[in-house]
Amino acid sequence: MIGLTAQTGRIFLTFCSFIGELIIFCVRVFANILTPPFYMRAFFSSLIHIGWLSLPVVGITAFFTGGALALQIYAGGARFNAEEVVPSIVAIGMVRELGPVLGGLMVAARVASSIAAEIGTMKVTEQIDALSTLSTDPIKYLVVPRLIAAFLTVPLLVGVGDSIGILGGYVVGVTQLEFNNTIYLINSINYLELWDILSGLVKGAVFGCIIALMGCFFGMRCEKGARGVGQATKSAVVSASVLILAANYFLTEAFFTS
Amino acid sequence: MIDVSNVYKSFGQNHVLKGVNLKVHDGKSMVIIGASGQGKSVILKCLLGLTKPNSGKILLNGVDPNSAQKNIILSKVGMLFQGGALFDSLPIWQNVAFRYLHGKQKINASEARKIAIKKLERVGLEKSFADNFPSQLSGGMQKRVALARAIATQPEIIFFDEPTTGLDPIMAQVINNLIRELVVELGVTAVTITHDIQSVRSIADEVAFLHNGVIQWTGYLNQLDKSNNKYLKQFMAGSTDGPIGTLR
Ligand SMILES: Nc1ncnc2c1ncn2[C@@H]1O[C@H](COP(=O)(O)OP(=O)(O)OP(=O)(O)O)[C@@H](O)[C@H]1O
Ligand SMILES: [Mg+2]
Numbered sequence: 001m002i003g004l005t006a007q008t009g010r011i012f013l014t015f016c017s018f019i020g021e022l023i024i025f026c027v028r029v030f031a032n033i034l035t036p037p038f039y040m041r042a043f044f045s046s047l048i049h050i051g052w053l054s055l056p057v058v059g060i061t062a063f064f065t066g067g068a069l070a071l072q073i074y075a076g077g078a079r080f081n082a083e084e085v086v087p088s089i090v091a092i093g094m095v096r097e098l099g100p101v102l103g104g105l106m107v108a109a110r111v112a113s114s115i116a117a118e119i120g121t122m123k124v125t126e127q128i129d130a131l132s133t134l135s136t137d138p139i140k141y142l143v144v145p146r147l148i149a150a151f152l153t154v155p156l157l158v159g160v161g162d163s164i165g166i167l168g169g170y171v172v173g174v175t176q177l178e179f180n181n182t183i184y185l186i187n188s189i190n191y192l193e194l195w196d197i198l199s200g201l202v203k204g205a206v207f208g209c210i211i212a213l214m215g216c217f218f219g220m221r222c223e224k225g226a227r228g229v230g231q232a233t234k235s236a237v238v239s240a241s242v243l244i245l246a247a248n249y250f251l252t253e254a255f256f257t258s
Numbered sequence: 259m260i261d262v263s264n265v266y267k268s269f270g271q272n273h274v275l276k277g278v279n280l281k282v283h284d285g286k287s288m289v290i291i292g293a294s295g296q297g298k299s300v301i302l303k304c305l306l307g308l309t310k311p312n313s314g315k316i317l318l319n320g321v322d323p324n325s326a327q328k329n330i331i332l333s334k335v336g337m338l339f340q341g342g343a344l345f346d347s348l349p350i351w352q353n354v355a356f357r358y359l360h361g362k363q364k365i366n367a368s369e370a371r372k373i374a375i376k377k378l379e380r381v382g383l384e385k386s387f388a389d390n391f392p393s394q395l396s397g398g399m400q401k402r403v404a405l406a407r408a409i410a411t412q413p414e415i416i417f418f419d420e421p422t423t424g425l426d427p428i429m430a431q432v433i434n435n436l437i438r439e440l441v442v443e444l445g446v447t448a449v450t451i452t453h454d455i456q457s458v459r460s461i462a463d464e465v466a467f468l469h470n471g472v473i474q475w476t477g478y479l480n481q482l483d484k485s486n487n488k489y490l491k492q493f494m495a496g497s498t499d500g501p502i503g504t505l506r
Contacts, residue, residue, distance in 0.1 A: 037361065118347075126343035129308045133337045134356050134407075135329055141360070 025217050029147060032139045043145040050111050050146070050212075051153030055160065057110055058103045062161035065098055066090060066168025074177050086177065087187035090169035092196055096256075099162040100200045101248050104207035107154055108240040112215040115146055116236035119219025120229040128220070138220070147212040154208030155201040162200060199255045206251065207244045214240040259284055260305065260415065260447065265314030267300055274300050275311070276471030282464075285445040287437070289458050292468035293493065293502055298451045299340055301468070302417050305449070306337055318415060333362065336413035340420050340451075342404040344392040351388040354378060354406045363411060377406040382432050398424045405433065409440065416440065418450040422457050434460035455494070458482070467493065469502065 069090050077083045119142055122128050131138045166188055173179040218236040222228050260282040267275040274297040282288040290298050303309040304316060307323035316323060321331040344353050351374040357363050358370035375385045381402040392400055401424055408416055418437065422430040434457050440446040441463075450461055458465060459479065466476040467490045475487040485491065492500030 039360065122345075125346075126339050126341055127345055129303070129306075130337070130339060130343040130345070132308060133306055133332060133335065135333050135361055136356075 021221070022217060025220070026213060028139055029143050029213070029216075032137065032144055033148070037140065039141050039145050042141060043149055046146045046149035047153060049114070050107070050149050050208075051156060054107050054110055054153075054157055057106050058157045058161045059164045061102050061106050062094070062099060062165035063168040065102055066094055066165030066170075067172040069093055069098065069165070070169040070172040070177065074173075083177075084187070086173055086179070087169065087184045088191035090173075091166050091188040091192050094165035094169070095162045095192065095196050095200050097200075097248075097252070099165055100158045100203035100207065101244065103158045103161040103204065104154065104211070104244045104248075105241055107150075107157060107207070108211045108214075108244060109237055111150065112211045112236040112240040113233045115212065115215025116219040116222070116233045117229055119216055120222030120232040123220060123222045124224055124228060143212075143216040143220075146216060147209060150208035150212035151205055152208070154211065155204035158200055158204035159197075162197070195255075199251075202255075203248060203251050206247055210243045210247060211240050214243065259317075259319060260288075260449065261315075261317045262301070262305070263315045265301075265304060265316060266312045267297070267304060267309065268312060274471060275304075278314070278468070278471070278473055280466055280473055280476070282447055282449055284447050285441065286463045287441040287448040287450065287461055288464050288466060289450045289452060289462040290466050290468055291452065291458060291493065294453075296468050297471065298468055299419055302337070302419055302449070302451065305417065306335065307332070334414040336408035336411070336416040338401075338405050338408040338416075338418045338421055340423075342392075342400045344400055344404055344407070346392050349389050349391055350378070350383075350395070350403055351375065353392065353403060354410050356407060357411045373410065374406070377410050378403070380409070380436060381406045382429055398426070398429065401425065402429070402433070405436075409436075412444070413446065415447045416449075418448065418452075420451055420453065422452060422454050427456075430454065430457065431460070437461050469493075 070086055073086050073089045073093075074083055077085050077089075119128075122142075128138045128142075131141060170181070170184055170188070173184050174181045215236045218232040218239070222232040260280070262278055262280040265275050265278045266273075278301060280288070280290075280301075290301065292298050300309060304311050305318065305323060307328045310324050318331045318335065321327050323331060344350075345356070348356075351371050352359060354374035354377050355370035358365050358373060359367065371388070375388055378385060378388060383399060383402055383406070387395065387399070392403065395403065401421070405418070405421055408418070421433050421437065425433065437448060437450065438461055441448050441461075448461070450457070452458060452461070462479045464476065464478055465482050466473045467487070468474070469489045475485050475490045477485065482490075483494065485494075488501050492502050498504055
């Protein structure tokens with residue numbers, strides 16, 4: 001019994017110190033965003049790695065999700081003779097919820113893992129120490145460019161994913177469900193409001209920050225050896241994914257309940 | 259002037275440094291020797307402010323490398339890491355010229371490249387390697403690139419962690435001569451860690467011997483063989499019999 005209590009206490013303390021570490025890390029990062037120097041070259045290469053190279057994954061995911069959504073809504077709608085809602089529900093569902101969440105999760109899997117592995121390996125091979133001795137702040141050189149790149153590109157990815165998802169719904173709607181193509185397109189757009197789209201993009205920006213911060217945080221506290229890097233990568237992806245889903249709920253509540 | 263007084267450092271239950279005292283005067287070359295795992299690399303990390311000692315005081319030219327002013331001193335310090343610690347995402351010349359491509363000492367890229375190539379030649383590397391990546395080089399070549407990076411910006415203080423391990427005897431002597439030249443001709447203050455007795459004799463003005471967490475012996479190079487310290491005697495003889503155990 002005492003053993004169990006001690007164990008619980010220890011886990012709780014470890015958790016608290018972990019949260020403290022994370023908060024200190026975030027404060028350091030945000031303080032460093034505001035002060036020069038800014039590493040342009042690292043920023044542009046992050047833009048390519050995080051944004052451009054994630055396009056195929058996000059696009060393919062969105063296409064199939066849009067298609068499946070159309071099939072599901074058609075089947076559900078048929079139960080009360082409301083098949084004609086397919087285009088507008090697909091559009092609203094993609095733009096408000098599935099585009100940002102699935103896009104965010106796919107980018108988390110791709111980018112948080114690679115950031116954590118890259119920075120973790122640098123930590124293990126003393127490259128981070130070498131940076132400090134060369135008068136370069138590792139936070140400024142490694143973290144800030146990635147954070148800003150993710151903050152800017154994930155919303156764009158979400159925007160592209162939204163459009164491709166709607167296209168997926170359209171392809172399925174027109175080829176499988178015998179919708180008239182003009183009517184499908186008109187219905188997709190007619191019921192969509194600007195705020196539906198914007199809210200999804202804002203979510204994307206928040207998810208981008210979560211992804212970059214988790215990747216960098218777990219990379220920077222990586223422990224020695226291949227095992228340490230593996231652990232850091234796993235923790236980065238898992239925590240980024242969970243935080244994205246949690247943040248999604250709270251953002252949705254903040255945006256759409258009043 | 260490097261002044262280390264009474265430095266303690268432990269990792270959990272592992273008490274590595276137990277009151278290290280060390281003084282290195284400007285323009286002198288200090289070599290630290292000692293058995294594997296005794297904390298030689300840890301001393302250098304403390305000197306660079308990468309690891310914070312539990313207690314004790316460290317001053318590099320009067321500045322504490324663990325304080326907020328550490329950037330003043332770090333810009334005048336070069337460091338060769340035991341494992342090289344090259345940036346594997348950057349080509350060789352950008353590794354060497356890192357300080358010239360980023361930060362306060364920034365100059366234009368073609369100038370920086372020229373300097374990098376000159377430094378690579380000083381450590382015996384042809385300029386055709388300049389555009390390779392570290393992973394394409396052998397271990398000894400990587401070590402020399404790291405050395406070129408450490409000396410690239412003409413620092414006043416340089417730390418070398420095992421500069422000649424992994425090198426052939428000829429190249430090792432090239433590096434020994436280079437370090438000696440830096441000290442004698444440019445007045446650099448050097449602290450070198452090495453296991454290579456030949457290197458000690460080529461590089462050192464003074465020698466410090468670390469064992470059991472303290473500097474057991476320190477003196478000029480010519481006194482090294484006359485010491486009566488039982489640990490140092492065994493170490494210099496390379497004998498397996500003696501107070502230094504073989505399980506570490
Ligand atoms: N970051 C660290 N965390 C925990 N222990 C460490 C760390 N760095 C060093 N140590 C421990 O400190 C001790 C001294 O290590 P150090 O690398 O300084 O040895 P060394 O004298 O340089 O040996 P070698 O000649 O083999 O390089 C070792 O027992 C090592 O396990
Ligand atoms: Mg060492």
